[in-house]
Amino acid sequence: MDTPRVTIWGTGTPRSFRPLWMAEELGIRYQHKPIGPRTGETQTPEYQQLNRKQKIPFVQDGDVKLSESLAICRYLRDKYPSEQVLKPQDxxxxxxxxxxxxxxxxxxxxxxxxxxxxxxxxxxxxxxxxxxxxxxxxxxxxxxxxxxxxxxxxxxxxxxxxxxxxxxxxxxxxxxxxxxxxxxxxxxxxxxxxxxxxxxxxxxxxxxxxxxxxx
Ligand SMILES: N[C@@H](CCC(=O)N[C@@H](CS)C(=O)NCC(=O)O)C(=O)O
CATH class of the missing domain: 1.20.1050.10 (Glutathione S-transferase Yfyf (Class Pi); Chain A, domain 2)
Incomplete structure (x- = not known):
């Protein structure tokens, strides 16, 4: 199977839980990189290239790179809508x-x-x-x-x-x-x-x- 388009970084905190739950609700195929806060994993040069804030969660979807759990969840919901999750219309x-x-x-x-x-x-x-x-x-x-x-x-x-x-x-x-x-x-x-x-x-x-x- 080919590599999923969506990658989600982060594990172990209520903030990292949110994008994972949203992705699971929407049925998105994604790769999970379970890096934790204060483990040094958010400070590596590779990760800082992605997210200068050195924080989790973080998501990459093709050219789209996003931090902030609320922004990420709303983006995933709007990009990959599913009947499982309300998508307000009005x-x-x-x-x-x-x-x-x-x-x-x-x-x-x-x-x-x-x-x-x-x-x-x-x-x-x-x-x-x-x-x-x-x-x-x-x-x-x-x-x-x-x-x-x-x-x-x-x-x-x-x-x-x-x-x-x-x-x-x-x-x-x-x-x-x-x-x-x-x-x-x-x-x-x-x-x-x-x-x-x-x-x-x-x-x-x-x-x-x-x-x-x-x-
Ligand atoms: N407002 C951000 C908060 C992100 C945040 O503070 N993440 C913490 C973990 S809950 C973190 O990555 N801390 C790493 C550090 O400070 O080294 C969001 O909701 O995504």
């Missing part, structure tokens, strides 16, 4: 999806969970601060409440189909569970329902092989 649905993705990425990922990571797990680099970790946990809980309230009346975040915003929220719920962030009950139910998707489990095994016996 301006309103596009705007609502954008709103939820920005909120989840900005408030849950970057402002809360990653700050907890920086001053918890990565405190040898960024400095230890229990105060910051606790304040970020409280901030995350406040914003998970908002999402939980919306999901009391619906199955998916946008429209009536699994989509990009759900994929991002799911990755943040996994992350929150690992960090003992308190979540509303209905978010646990939402998570359990979506986690039944076969593509989610395939991507989990690829991204967190150590949790699944290395297969």
């Amino acid at each position: 301006l309103f649905t596009k705007a609502k999806e954008d709103e939820w993705c920005c909120y989840i990425y900005g408030e849950l990922d970057e402002t809360s969970l990653y700050v907890m990571r920086r001053h918890g797990d990565l405190s040898m680099i960024y400095g230890e601060s229990e105060t910051t970790v606790n304040a970020s946990r409280a901030y995350a809980e406040k914003h998970f409440e908002v999402v939980g309230q919306l999901l009391e009346a619906r199955t998916y975040l946008v429209s009536d189909q699994f989509g990009l915003a759900d994929l991002f929220l799911m990755s943040c719920i996994d992350w929150a569970n690992a960090y003992q962030v308190g979540l509303p009950d209905n978010l646990h139910n939402y998570h359990a329902h979506i986690a039944e998707r076969p593509a989610y489990m395939r991507a989990m095994k690829l991204n967190y092989p150590d949790l699944f016996g290395g297969d």
Whole structure:
């Protein structure tokens, strides 16, 4: 079989999980390069040629080279659409999806969970601060409440189909569970329902092989 056109770099983090899950949902043929953060693999001259930011995830599709998990997932979804994943068609649905993705990425990922990571797990680099970790946990809980309230009346975040915003929220719920962030009950139910998707489990095994016996 010929080499797949799409290559996805990255493993082991909620950010690297997202493109893998999206690719699995869409049924794309791709090559996975499971390089991890802070292993030296993002600092090699070859990788820096691809991504000056020295970060994962990263995707190459022919001439297209992309970093940023949200940009990558949206690109893959739009380039290789599948009935498995919502592809908003009208301006309103596009705007609502954008709103939820920005909120989840900005408030849950970057402002809360990653700050907890920086001053918890990565405190040898960024400095230890229990105060910051606790304040970020409280901030995350406040914003998970908002999402939980919306999901009391619906199955998916946008429209009536699994989509990009759900994929991002799911990755943040996994992350929150690992960090003992308190979540509303209905978010646990939402998570359990979506986690039944076969593509989610395939991507989990690829991204967190150590949790699944290395297969
Ligand atoms: N905003 C980026 C964040 C990417 C990012 O920070 N990746 C981390 C792992 S979660 C990384 O590659 N760190 C490597 C390093 O800092 O050496 C995204 O969503 O893709």
